[in-house]
Amino acid sequence: MPKSISRRTALRGLGVCLSLPLLDAMNPRSLAAPSQFSPLAKTNARQPRMICCYVPNGVNILEWSPESAGADYKLSPTLATLADHRDDFTVFSNMGHPHSQGGHSGADTWLTGADLTATPGSDYTNWVSADQIVAERHSKETRFGSLQLSDSSGTGSAGHSHTLSFDRRGTPIPAENSPKRLFERLFVPDNAGDRAATLRRYAEQKSILDSVLAEARSLHKKLGKKDQQKLDQYLGSVRETEQRVERLEAWIDVPKPELDAKFLQLNSKSHDAHDRPMWIDVMLELSYLSFVTDTTRVITFEWSREAGGYGGGGENHHELSHHGGDAGMLKKLGVIDRFHLSRLARFLDFLKQTDDGDGNMLDHTMVLYGSGMNSGKGGEHSPKNLPLLLAGGNSLGLKHGKHLAYDENSHPPLSNLLLTMIQKMGVETDQFSDATGTLIS
Known part of the structure; x- marks a missing residue:
């Protein structure tokens, strides 16, 4: 599809500027046509x-x-x-x-x-x-x-x-x-470089989470009951994050389904x-x-x-x-x-x-x-x-x-x-x- 022309476009020559009439090429172009996606025959x-x-x-x-x-x-x-x-x-x-x-x-x-x-x-x-x-x-x-x-x-x-x-x-x-x-x-799919980078990222996340959990447990003993409850809620979120990282790490060598994005x-x-x-x-x-x-x-x-x-x-x-x-x-x-x-x-x-x-x-x-x-x-x-x-x-x-x-x-x-x-x-x-x-x- 040819590029749309601006309505401000003018012809310039010998120092003279002439405005163009409204052309079809100046009309806004559709950014996307309706999807041509079709369903698959069956599931996995x-x-x-x-x-x-x-x-x-x-x-x-x-x-x-x-x-x-x-x-x-x-x-x-x-x-x-x-x-x-x-x-x-x-x-x-x-x-x-x-x-x-x-x-x-x-x-x-x-x-x-x-x-x-x-x-x-x-x-x-x-x-x-x-x-x-x-x-x-x-x-x-x-x-x-x-x-x-x-x-x-x-x-x-x-x-x-x-x-x-x-x-x-x-x-x-x-x-x-x-x-x-x-x-x-x-x-x-991840290539070898992506896989290595992902594993490093997971390792860094786990290291950070381990450090946070250790410091939080130490702090827990110094807090009152109400603050301990708030900290326990926070620790629960940290543990869930840790479990999600472990799940993603376990799936890293399982191939993703390869689909055509056409x-x-x-x-x-x-x-x-x-x-x-x-x-x-x-x-x-x-x-x-x-x-x-x-x-x-x-x-x-x-x-x-x-x-x-x-x-x-x-x-x-x-x-x-x-x-x-x-x-x-x-x-x-x-x-x-x-x-x-x-x-x-x-x-x-x-x-x-x-x-x-x-x-x-x-x-x-x-x-x-x-x-x-x-x-x-x-x-x-x-x-x-x-x-x-x-x-x-x-x-x-x-x-x-x-x-x-x-x-x-x-x-x-x-x-x-x-x-x-x-x-x-x-x-x-x-x-x-x-x-x-x-x-x-």
């Missing part, structure tokens, strides 16, 4: 998997919520985007986390159910997220116990998290937002409004490939951080979520909601088209999709009646094709759904956060 091995996909700022709940409940419900205008997968998912209404504060802390508590203000004297206290409970169960069998993806790298800040994953102490686990870095981390748009930018559709697609493609190759079985993906994000045409998602009941803004918000579900539908198509043991990938993969806030009828950012759906997992014991509608003021906590997923992933427990039981069979 059948395994249970889960991915939790989060969209910020709520949805146009008026166009999201079905009018009737049960197995014979009619798809709402927004959920009609998933019409081809109607029997592959369950939609939930009037459910939320009782302890959630709402607002833009929705991503912080979506998978934890935590009361962030529960600890006296602390402005922020989170709990372990459901995905990390599952990752502990499967981490020994995969190169990566879990993957954290987001449109913003790192962890963000308290109440405006860039990640959905939190460890046993409620510490956020950093997320990756670059498709290129993620692909290299997952699928590009149709992966790895240069898509997460914060480029034009790149928005391509970036979501490629991150979901990499998630799909991670599952196909059994590189991991647990993924969390925050499609945009709270108070941010774009629609498929570059619309300001956060601004539209403060619609105040304006009909025009609600209509535009609904367009963004359907754009998001169209990308989810494409991902579900990939899973369903790939053979996986005695079924397809969707049969063995649970896909949780939704938001930690409800922008409501007036844009109030409520923690109640969260937009939620769960797809896949038929071979794990889930039955779909239903709309489960609860009473908004008397409903099972969202943690019941998370506990259900934890159990379906093979974790033997009947406890998680504030769960009172499980939900769907």
